[in-house]
Amino acid sequence: MATAETAVSEMLVIVKARQIQRAMFAEAARNPGKAAKHFLAAAHLELVLADDYAEAGQERLALRSKISAASCLWRGGDVKRARTLFNSLIKENPDKAKVIKNTVAELQK
Numbered sequence: 001m002a003t004a005e006t007a008v009s010e011m012l013v014i015v016k017a018r019q020i021q022r023a024m025f026a027e028a029a030r031n032p033g034k035a036a037k038h039f040l041a042a043a044h045l046e047l048v049l050a051d052d053y054a055e056a057g058q059e060r061l062a063l064r065s066k067i068s069a070a071s072c073l074w075r076g077g078d079v080k081r082a083r084t085l086f087n088s089l090i091k092e093n094p095d096k097a098k099v100i101k102n103t104v105a106e107l108q109k
Helices: 011-030 031-056 059-075 078-090 092-108
Strands: none
Touching: 011 031, 011 059, 031 059, 031 092, 059 078, 059 092
């Protein structure tokens, strides 16, 4: 539930987490189509959360959500969009470039 203090919907956080969980279960069950659907849903939810966190002044959480969104896009099969997002994150957050590049390296494995 959204509060005046955080401006971030707890329900949205829960739904996003469940989408990621469902995607990982689908991956484990070797169902790539179902996994992609849930990863892409989670990616879009993470982007909404990132905006909400930024509006609430929680920049660290906004960055975390953007990195998660890019990772979910990648795992959902939208690698081109994920790379674009990762590259923009590196430009916007040069102090976090190593962490972001390590994330991309893990996804490439």
